[in-house]
Amino acid sequence: MYITPRQRQKNITATIIIALAIPITVIAAYFITQYFIGAAGETDPEDVVVSNVTSNSLSLSWSTDAAATGSVTIKKGTGASKPYIDSRGASRRKTHYVEVTDLEPNTEYSFTILSNTTKYTDEKGSPFKFKTTPITSDTPVPQPAFGTVTGAKDNDYVAYIVLDDDENTYPASASVNATGNWIIDLSALRNGSTSLVKVEKDTKLMVVIRGKDGTGAKLSGTYNDLFDTDGKLRNPSDLSLNPLSGMASLFPNKAVITRVVAQVTPTVPTTPTTPTTPTTPTTPTTPTTPTTPTTPTTPTVFVRKFRIVHDVTWTPISGTVTDETTTPTVTTGEKSVQVTNVTDTGFTVIWLSSKEEIGYIKYGTEEGSTSSDANDERDGLLERKEYFSHSIKVTKLQPEKKYYFEVHSGTTTIKNAGNSFSVTTFATLSNPPEFKTISGKINNLSGDAVIYAKIVNKDTSGTTGDSTSTSAVVDDSGNWIATIGDLRNSTGTEYYGASDSDVMEVQLLAFQNSSKVSESMKNIDAKTITIDLLANTGIREIIKVAKLASYGLR
Numbered sequence: 001m002y003i004t005p006r007q008r009q010k011n012i013t014a015t016i017i018i019a020l021a022i023p024i025t026v027i028a029a030y031f032i033t034q035y036f037i038g039a040a041g042e043t044d045p046e047d048v049v050v051s052n053v054t055s056n057s058l059s060l061s062w063s064t065d066a067a068a069t070g071s072v073t074i075k076k077g078t079g080a081s082k083p084y085i086d087s088r089g090a091s092r093r094k095t096h097y098v099e100v101t102d103l104e105p106n107t108e109y110s111f112t113i114l115s116n117t118t119k120y121t122d123e124k125g126s127p128f129k130f131k132t133t134p135i136t137s138d139t140p141v142p143q144p145a146f147g148t149v150t151g152a153k154d155n156d157y158v159a160y161i162v163l164d165d166d167e168n169t170y171p172a173s174a175s176v177n178a179t180g181n182w183i184i185d186l187s188a189l190r191n192g193s194t195s196l197v198k199v200e201k202d203t204k205l206m207v208v209i210r211g212k213d214g215t216g217a218k219l220s221g222t223y224n225d226l227f228d229t230d231g232k233l234r235n236p237s238d239l240s241l242n243p244l245s246g247m248a249s250l251f252p253n254k255a256v257i258t259r260v261v262a263q264v265t266p267t268v269p270t271t272p273t274t275p276t277t278p279t280t281p282t283t284p285t286t287p288t289t290p291t292t293p294t295t296p297t298t299p300t301v302f303v304r305k306f307r308i309v310h311d312v313t314w315t316p317i318s319g320t321v322t323d324e325t326t327t328p329t330v331t332t333g334e335k336s337v338q339v340t341n342v343t344d345t346g347f348t349v350i351w352l353s354s355k356e357e358i359g360y361i362k363y364g365t366e367e368g369s370t371s372s373d374a375n376d377e378r379d380g381l382l383e384r385k386e387y388f389s390h391s392i393k394v395t396k397l398q399p400e401k402k403y404y405f406e407v408h409s410g411t412t413t414i415k416n417a418g419n420s421f422s423v424t425t426f427a428t429l430s431n432p433p434e435f436k437t438i439s440g441k442i443n444n445l446s447g448d449a450v451i452y453a454k455i456v457n458k459d460t461s462g463t464t465g466d467s468t469s470t471s472a473v474v475d476d477s478g479n480w481i482a483t484i485g486d487l488r489n490s491t492g493t494e495y496y497g498a499s500d501s502d503v504m505e506v507q508l509l510a511f512q513n514s515s516k517v518s519e520s521m522k523n524i525d526a527k528t529i530t531i532d533l534l535a536n537t538g539i540r541e542i543i544k545v546a547k548l549a550s551y552g553l554r
Contacts, residue, residue, distance in 0.1 A: 070096030094212035142435035147233025152180035216244030357410030359390035426492035436485035440529030449510035
């Protein structure tokens with residue numbers, strides 16, 4: 001076939017264009033891919049920690065340099081994948097905490113981590129694997145340990161408790177709520193993959209806080225050094241956020257995944273399209289000449305004239321200065337005494353005094369023979385301190401036993417209409433209580449305080465009637481955590497089963513005005529219950545003066 005010189009020139013030109021366009025497109029696709037890989041690098045999961053390994057659940061946590069969404073897909077064998085999102089919600093964070101539940105005992109699972117939309121596997125491109133523990137004859141008994149992260153301003157933190165210098169035990173963990181509070185169940189600790197770990201007073205522990213932007217905290221010591229008998233961190237100020245490197249080195253090697261690889265699917269370049277000829281720009285229209293502004297008129301100045309009728313001689317006023325105190329409308333003394341946290345082995349007595357003073361109780365099994373002492377749970381071993389609100393916890397009692405007590409507040413002995421107060425411990429139930437807590441924040445608190453709460457029945461489902469009461473001391477920052485898993489019905493014969501329609505009523509015992517707060521029981525353990533205090537106690541300076549003989553008026 002004959003080709004004219006002009007056609008030959010067109011063919012050569014087209015060939016050159018195609019030859020140049022394909023490499024340019026490939027290079028562009030390469031750089032675009034590298035750009036997104038680099039951006040994804042900021043959301044690569046770092047220091048992945050496996051914790052809370054039980055027969056039917058486990059927790060996975062990690063960090064990213066940039067805020068990202070985090071989730072995990074779990075798969076058993078060739079079955080379908082099941083996704084789990086961050087337990088704190090689908091928001092973007094720099095720390096990530098996923099709780100995987102509803103698993104089968106002694107079963108191997110595989111999982112893939114998703115950071116934003118990128119999947120991460122091991123360095124060979126295979127999903128990570130883990131195996132749940134078998135069911136053992138030992139029944140785990142909830143053992144809460146809780147505290148506050150000093151300096152935390154949101155919920156972008158994760159708390160861990162590790163057996164110090166133990167390479168064979170998976171850590172226990174929990175997410176930190178928006179007020180910096182955390183609570184970890186130590187019964188989730190597992191030695192190896194089967195046996196439960198019993199934490200004693202002299203067990204060496206390390207508390208670790210994973211923060212964002214390379215911050216964190218760690219605190220080591222025996223259980224008795226770190227926590228009181230109720231599991232509360234003794235000195236929250238010791239757990240302050242600071243720069244913390246080497247997060248992975250704080251955990252057993254078996255609990256840490258240090259190497260993850262992103263699954264990147266290369267983009268196939270598309271054939272470039274011929275660029276369109278740009279259109280000729282439209283000639284701009286001539287702007288309209290602005291109108292000359294009208295000169296404002298000068299406003300009329302109004303002048304008021306005054307006439308002095310009589311000059312009054314200035315007489316200095318003297319008087320006496322007194323203080324007037326605004327007292328809050330709160331109940332104190334005998335009428336404020338309440339019994340909370342009743343179990344088969346203990347109870348708590350709370351009350352409010354009208355001034356700061358020491359408080360303790362004397363108790364015994366016979367009326368008139370209350371010889372045993374119990375101090376405020378905030379007191380030291382050798383010193384009793386002064387408070388407005390008092391919280392006395394009595395433990396190691398006998399089930400189904402009646403105890404008598406009298407309250408000592410300052411120099412006053414408080415009784416119940418002249419007789420001793422009394423409380424009967426509950427029977428021991430066959431099943432252990434559910435591990436569940438509530439937490440909150442008191443705003444504008446100016447002194448010490450105790451919260452007390454109960455579940456109020458609002459429907460016909462679940463347990464009938466209201467629950468027993470729980471109480472907890474509020475810390476200096478206004479934060480508090482209270483256990484509700486062991487609340488019972490009014491007779492104490494069963495643990496309270498709440499429905500989503502029931503409400504949790506929380507009240508404050510403090511020498512400040514406050515109001516009762518009610519929260520729905522639906523997802524109650526994930527909420528931060530806030531109490532905003534009303535008018536605070538204050539002192540006004542009042543100057544009282546004598547009546548003048550003349551005020552200079554005619």
